[in-house]
Amino acid sequence: MAPLPAPEPFELLETIEVMQARKIRFERNRIKLPLGVEGTFGLIRHPGASLAVPITDAGRVVLLRQYRFAVQARLLEFPAGTLEDGEDPLESMQRELGEEAGYSAAVWDSLGPMLPCPGYSDEVIHCFLARQLTPLANPPAGDEDEDLEVLEMTPAELDAALASGEEWLDGKSVTAWFRAKQRLGL
Template sequence: MSIVNEPPIYLQQRLFYRGRKFNFDVNSLRLPNGVEGDWECIRHPGGALAVPITPEGKLVLVKQYRFAVEGRLLEFPAGTLEPNEEAAETIKREIEEETGYRAHKWHFLGKFPLAPGYSDEYIYPFLAQDLEKLEQPPTQDEDEDIEVVLMTFSEFEAAIIAGELIDAKSITSFLMAKLFLGK
C-alpha cells in the first residue's frame, strides 16, 4: 500500500530557524479537505540506517548519548544525508565511522517517515551483511559519544520488551530486516 501524495496549498511559508542539520518553518496552509490553519514543520534531509549482522549472527548496535533525552540510546548506526548524497553512500560511510565494520553485502529495506506529525524526515534502512572488522576504522565524528554493542536477535528483542531506551527508527528497521530475513 502506498501513500497518495496530496500536497496542501501553501498560503504563506515562514522560515523560523535554519540549523546545521534541519530547518524549522511555520506554514499557513489549506489542506486537501479545505481546512486552513498554521502548521509547524521540521525540514530534514533524511537519514540512512544500517541493520548490521556479523557472520556469527550478531547485531551491531551503538549506544549513543543523545542530549534531547539526556541519556544513552541503543541504536543501529545511522546518519543524516548530506546534500546530493544517496542514502547508500551515507550509510556506507556511517557504519564504518560509528562501528568500525565494513559491509560487503547490502539490501535496501525501503523507507518510512520518522515523525510525520511534525517533520518531513524519511529514514532509509539497509540490511548490512558479510561484515569485516576494519583494522584502522575512520575516526568518529567529534560530536558523537558512541560505544559499539553486539547483541543476538533475542537479546535485542528482550531489550525492546524490557523498555530499554531504544529509538523508534532502530525498532522499525529491526522489524523490517527480520521480516526480510524470514525470522
C-alpha cells in the same frame, strides 16, 4: 517493500517564520490542507537519513549505545546518519557504518524507507540490512559530537532488551529491526 505514498501537496499561504539549525530547518507556515482547512503549522525540514541493521557472520546484531541530548539519555540504536547534499542513501550508510561502528559490509539489502515523525517532519529514513561485515583496521573518524559505544547482541538478547524496557531503542531502530527480522526469517 512498498514505496512512500504519493504526495498530496498542501497550499502554502504564507511562511511566517524560518529557523535554520545544523541539520534541520524549522518553518512555521500558514497552509491550506488538501481537505480545505486552513491553519498555522510547524514543520521540520530534514535532508533525509540512512540506517543499517548490521548482522555479523555469527548472527550477532551490531548496535550503538548513543547519548542523545534531547532526551538526556543513552539509547540503543542502529548506525545511522543524515544524508549530505545530493548523497545517495546507500553511499551515506556505507560511510556511516564505518564511522560509527567500524565495519564495512559486502552485502546490502534495502529494508525500505520509513517516516519517523510525519506529524511534524518531512524526514525519510532509508533502511538497509548490512551483512558479511568486516571490521575496519582504521575506521574513519566520525562526528566530534557523537558519544557512542559499539555493542553486539544476539537477536534474542535484543528482543529481550526491547520487551523488558530496560534498554530504550529509538523508533527508527525498532522499525528497522522488525523489517530485518522479517527479511532474515527470525
